[in-house]
Amino acid sequence: MNLIGLLSPELILLATGLLVLILDMAFHGKEGRREWLPFVAIAGLIVFLIAASFLWGTHTSLLSDMMAVDSFALFFKVVAGLSTLLVILASWDYFQGKTPYEGEFYGLLVLAALAITLAAASTDLIMVYLSMEFLSIGSYILVGYLREDPKSNEGAIKYFLYGAVASGIMLYGMSLVYGVTGTTNLAQIAQVFAAGKLTGDMLWLMLPALIMLLAGFGFKIALVPFHQWSPDAYEGAPTPVTAFLSVGPKAAGFAILMRVFLAAFPAFQLDWAAVLAAISMITMTLGNVVALKQTNIKRMLAYSSIAHAGYILIGFASVALDSPSLFNGVNGVLLYLLGYLFSNVGVFVAVIAFENATGSNQIPDYAGLIKRSPWLAGTLFVLLLSLTGIPATAGFLGKFFVFAAAINVQFYVLALVGIVNAAIAAFYYLNVARYMFFVPSQEESHVAIAPALAVALGIATFATLLIGLYPQPFIEFANQSVRLLGVF
Amino acid sequence: MSLPQILFLVVGVITLGAAVAVVTSRNVLHSAFLLALTFFGVAVLYVLLDTPYLAAAQVLVYIGAISVLIIFAIMLSRKVAAPDLVQRNSQWLLSLIVAVLLFGVLAYLTLQTAWPAAKQALGVDAIGGLGEAFVGTYALPFEVVSVVLLVALVGAIIIARER
Amino acid sequence: MQVLDDLWIRIAVWFRGLLESFLPPWAVQLTMDVLGILLLIVLGIVVVLAFTYMERKVIARVGDRIGPNRAGPFGIFQAIADAIKMLTKEDVTPTNADRWLFLAAPIVVIIPAVLLYAVLPLGRGMVGVDLNIAVVFVVAMGGIPILTMLMAGWASNNKYALLGAFRTVAQLISYEVPMVVALLTVVLLAGTMSTVGIVEAQASFPFALVTPVAFVVYMLAGLAELNRTPFDLLEADSEIVAGYFIEYSGMKFAMFFLAEYINLFMVAGMITTLFLAGWQWPILPSWLWFLIKVVLVIFLMMWIRATFPRFRIDQMLGFAWKALVPLSLINLFLVALVAKVLEPGWVRTGVLFVSNLALLAGAIAIMAQVARKREERARAAGEAAIKRYYGSEVR
Numbered sequence A: 001m002n003l004i005g006l007l008s009p010e011l012i013l014l015a016t017g018l019l020v021l022i023l024d025m026a027f028h029g030k031e032g033r034r035e036w037l038p039f040v041a042i043a044g045l046i047v048f049l050i051a052a053s054f055l056w057g058t059h060t061s062l063l064s065d066m067m068a069v070d071s072f073a074l075f076f077k078v079v080a081g082l083s084t085l086l087v088i089l090a091s092w093d094y095f096q097g098k099t100p101y102e103g104e105f106y107g108l109l110v111l112a113a114l115a116i117t118l119a120a121a122s123t124d125l126i127m128v129y130l131s132m133e134f135l136s137i138g139s140y141i142l143v144g145y146l147r148e149d150p151k152s153n154e155g156a157i158k159y160f161l162y163g164a165v166a167s168g169i170m171l172y173g174m175s176l177v178y179g180v181t182g183t184t185n186l187a188q189i190a191q192v193f194a195a196g197k198l199t200g201d202m203l204w205l206m207l208p209a210l211i212m213l214l215a216g217f218g219f220k221i222a223l224v225p226f227h228q229w230s231p232d233a234y235e236g237a238p239t240p241v242t243a244f245l246s247v248g249p250k251a252a253g254f255a256i257l258m259r260v261f262l263a264a265f266p267a268f269q270l271d272w273a274a275v276l277a278a279i280s281m282i283t284m285t286l287g288n289v290v291a292l293k294q295t296n297i298k299r300m301l302a303y304s305s306i307a308h309a310g311y312i313l314i315g316f317a318s319v320a321l322d323s324p325s326l327f328n329g330v331n332g333v334l335l336y337l338l339g340y341l342f343s344n345v346g347v348f349v350a351v352i353a354f355e356n357a358t359g360s361n362q363i364p365d366y367a368g369l370i371k372r373s374p375w376l377a378g379t380l381f382v383l384l385l386s387l388t389g390i391p392a393t394a395g396f397l398g399k400f401f402v403f404a405a406a407i408n409v410q411f412y413v414l415a416l417v418g419i420v421n422a423a424i425a426a427f428y429y430l431n432v433a434r435y436m437f438f439v440p441s442q443e444e445s446h447v448a449i450a451p452a453l454a455v456a457l458g459i460a461t462f463a464t465l466l467i468g469l470y471p472q473p474f475i476e477f478a479n480q481s482v483r484l485l486g487v488f
Numbered sequence B: 001m002s003l004p005q006i007l008f009l010v011v012g013v014i015t016l017g018a019a020v021a022v023v024t025s026r027n028v029l030h031s032a033f034l035l036a037l038t039f040f041g042v043a044v045l046y047v048l049l050d051t052p053y054l055a056a057a058q059v060l061v062y063i064g065a066i067s068v069l070i071i072f073a074i075m076l077s078r079k080v081a082a083p084d085l086v087q088r089n090s091q092w093l094l095s096l097i098v099a100v101l102l103f104g105v106l107a108y109l110t111l112q113t114a115w116p117a118a119k120q121a122l123g124v125d126a127i128g129g130l131g132e133a134f135v136g137t138y139a140l141p142f143e144v145v146s147v148v149l150l151v152a153l154v155g156a157i158i159i160a161r162e163r
Numbered sequence C: 001m002q003v004l005d006d007l008w009i010r011i012a013v014w015f016r017g018l019l020e021s022f023l024p025p026w027a028v029q030l031t032m033d034v035l036g037i038l039l040l041i042v043l044g045i046v047v048v049l050a051f052t053y054m055e056r057k058v059i060a061r062v063g064d065r066i067g068p069n070r071a072g073p074f075g076i077f078q079a080i081a082d083a084i085k086m087l088t089k090e091d092v093t094p095t096n097a098d099r100w101l102f103l104a105a106p107i108v109v110i111i112p113a114v115l116l117y118a119v120l121p122l123g124r125g126m127v128g129v130d131l132n133i134a135v136v137f138v139v140a141m142g143g144i145p146i147l148t149m150l151m152a153g154w155a156s157n158n159k160y161a162l163l164g165a166f167r168t169v170a171q172l173i174s175y176e177v178p179m180v181v182a183l184l185t186v187v188l189l190a191g192t193m194s195t196v197g198i199v200e201a202q203a204s205f206p207f208a209l210v211t212p213v214a215f216v217v218y219m220l221a222g223l224a225e226l227n228r229t230p231f232d233l234l235e236a237d238s239e240i241v242a243g244y245f246i247e248y249s250g251m252k253f254a255m256f257f258l259a260e261y262i263n264l265f266m267v268a269g270m271i272t273t274l275f276l277a278g279w280q281w282p283i284l285p286s287w288l289w290f291l292i293k294v295v296l297v298i299f300l301m302m303w304i305r306a307t308f309p310r311f312r313i314d315q316m317l318g319f320a321w322k323a324l325v326p327l328s329l330i331n332l333f334l335v336a337l338v339a340k341v342l343e344p345g346w347v348r349t350g351v352l353f354v355s356n357l358a359l360l361a362g363a364i365a366i367m368a369q370v371a372r373k374r375e376e377r378a379r380a381a382g383e384a385a386i387k388r389y390y391g392s393e394v395r
Helices: A003-027 A037-053 A073-092 A102-121 A126-142 A149-182 A186-195 A201-221 A227-236 A237-262 A268-291 A299-319 A330-358 A374-388 A394-408 A411-437 A451-469 A472-481 B003-024 B028-048 B052-076 B090-110 B127-133 B139-160 C007-022 C025-062 C078-088 C099-119 C132-157 C159-190 C195-201 C212-225 C248-275 C287-306 C313-341 C346-394
Strands: A060-062 A067-069
Touching: A003 A037, A003 A060, A003 A102, A003 A451, A037 A073, A060 A394, A067 A073, A067 A102, A067 C025, A073 A102, A073 A237, A073 A330, A073 A451, A073 A472, A102 A126, A102 A237, A102 B139, A126 A149, A126 A201, A126 A237, A126 B139, A149 A227, A186 A237, A186 A268, A201 A237, A201 A268, A201 B090, A227 A237, A227 A299, A227 C159, A237 A268, A237 A299, A237 A330, A268 A299, A268 A411, A299 A330, A299 A394, A299 A411, A330 A394, A330 A451, A330 A472, A330 B127, A374 A394, A374 A411, A374 A451, A374 C099, A394 A451, A394 A472, B003 B028, B003 C132, B028 B052, B028 C099, B028 C132, B052 C132, B052 C159, B127 B139, C007 C025, C025 C078, C025 C099, C025 C248, C025 C287, C078 C212, C099 C132, C099 C248, C132 C159, C132 C195, C132 C248, C159 C195, C159 C212, C159 C248, C159 C313, C212 C248, C212 C287, C212 C313, C212 C346, C248 C287, C313 C346
Parallel strands: none
Antiparallel strands: A060 A067
């Protein structure tokens, strides 16, 4: 396949994003036509997913080894495409009257999806940095999209200040790596270490370098020492953006973390695996414990998504790619991300539907939802069960795979902490369910759901149940996607 | 001591002095102009290191764009008239400790390491190589940068434009 | 002829030989360097004296006046008299001025102006340093005046001065964009960023003929960078008196004045270097050709100043972003494409010249169309307002 063919998914996303921006400008003052913009974006994303599917099984590197075309990158292309698709559906009615820049929102969202696909495919530190910065800048703008809302501004500025410092530190770490190895290419970095020519001093230098890199990646994923921005950003951001942030950039962060550490620093696996295991335990515990006390559902989901990042990290901390076992860690991460994508975006779609109808994000206001909208309550319940990790849902499959990976490499404590945390998490997820089903409410009015939201909610719930009930093809997909270029 | 060494010392002292003054000056606008002076000192250091292109880019970007932007932003903000701006808050001691520690670690690392990458000397015609790298090896990052800048521009308009 | 062409270089070589007879090598080098720098500065001052006189004369003649005619024959000592007057004037610092910045601004403003001379090829083999990034250097140094204008405008503690400084940022930054793109077009054609190399690349055709669009854009942007009419909004006398240097007097004012005319010479010199083949062209000595071309370009600028009214600020910014930037970008693509396809020579020059003229004509036609539509709309709105007002009165 030629260069254009290999790059076609990225080019399609770029063209779609620019097309939406240009059409928005061309439709200026013609209100009726602007409603076509989300369709344009969705059509572009579908074409993107189709184009990406043609690359299945292709393993090569492009443009002087700047990016890889491999199954791993393909998996994240799918994640980026699907999450953006669902978020566009979810934001259909959301921005009406809240911002005059509705068209740009879809454009920026599509470009953010491009950033995720680039991030997952980067095989050079320069591309890693650039794509993360691309994603970050897009995310800051999206978080601060509601300019009249002080909370949106607060979230954006906190996110921005944190992000600026984090990427600065990450860049410093990259410069140390370059200084020691003399290359920014991930595979060549690994070769330098494998050749064993470096002396003790310079190997010792890699510890601070790795920690600095981890600060940048951890910021995107919202791992614990680098997570402080996330509750405010999640609460303040427009809810569809929160849905996107909790899935897209997180997935991109994991993709980069895994690719950089597996492709460039396999020699240091003992060190980083231990650090990541510790971070994972702290992350999920803190996320879950703080989430228990939240009354705002967006804030609760923010902390819960921190906790989920912790679970996902279990899989990567216990990575064992050469192990004969089915549970090599990375496939657990991928499966978990896939399930989490549908469940979490689905929950947010339900939250948006509720917010659009009532204007509230408080958990007590969900009281009696079963009577006001049985469909909404029902689907939300299923999705919450999936986030909890109840069997027969997608969430269970992911948790099963990451815990099994931890046991496989004999990280028993890690697995145990994970299981205890899953139990804690059940409290606050089911608390929402308790309000919906058992607490009576004075409000009796029907909660109406817009058609686009209903479609998104339907897709999310269906996918969550499908992955839970018929996991075989998805497990196969994840197993195939573990193939990183030059690693496995 | 040779001439370049004397020059290096003089420029280094001016640059560092200006940098210290940036964080101690009680007039925020003076800080901004001194920051421009610091940037200029760094540009001169690049010249002394035989990298004229870096020096020109430093002046172009940091003085021509970033300093001007900072100064403009300060002038537009309300507190310009207040000359006695307190540059410290209650956490200054903590941040001083962190800054000193970070500096110590980085300085130690820099001095301890042999830096194999530094041995790849720059050619005399570095500018040609740079240009070729942009459209050759680094074509993809170069193009991605343009998209990133586009996104930033669109975002700036969304966030800052008057309604 | 050859002797005349090499005149200045011969003098330099002879002088170096003289010094070498009694000084150690390092001292010779040092003396020559210092002398060279001093010569450039003196050249700057001479340039200012000459061009102020020329400017007053030219503008006077365009306005059907005589101009300075008292000091010396044809008033040629007028500039010197002005200089003496300026240096002996009282040096005033406003009461609440920011003392340090107020003092620093006129000093800093002169530095980039003088530094720029280093890369200007004044004749064959007559250049301070043949920098391989000379063009980037010119652009970089062009950014510093913005800083000094902000410095002067703010430090003066004067509202007019501050307004002038604010206008500076808007204007200079906007016009830097088309200027750099036009520069890039030239670099693309010459294949080098060295000013000497660019002059040598114009041995057969000056770039003003190869790409007139870039020439026009650069000329207009240069006028704007110089704050000259029709872009003199920073110091518009009738609006903000003198802009950012309103509070300066005496020697400090002289420094701003000096910088302004040195920059005028510099921009004219850059236009000559980039578009008019620099010191090339036959018969006359190279340095004389350079001087003639520079004077012609400056004369053109003065002519423009004497005949055109000032822009309004929104018109000026709109012109930069909506006309010059797209035009120069399209031209850049065009030139890149043609230069890639065709070999250098008559054919390429012809193709570029014709396509550039077409581009220019198209741009002017579109601008005229837009202006006409805007005018019609404004007239219709005005008529409607009148009708509304009187219509209700009559009824």
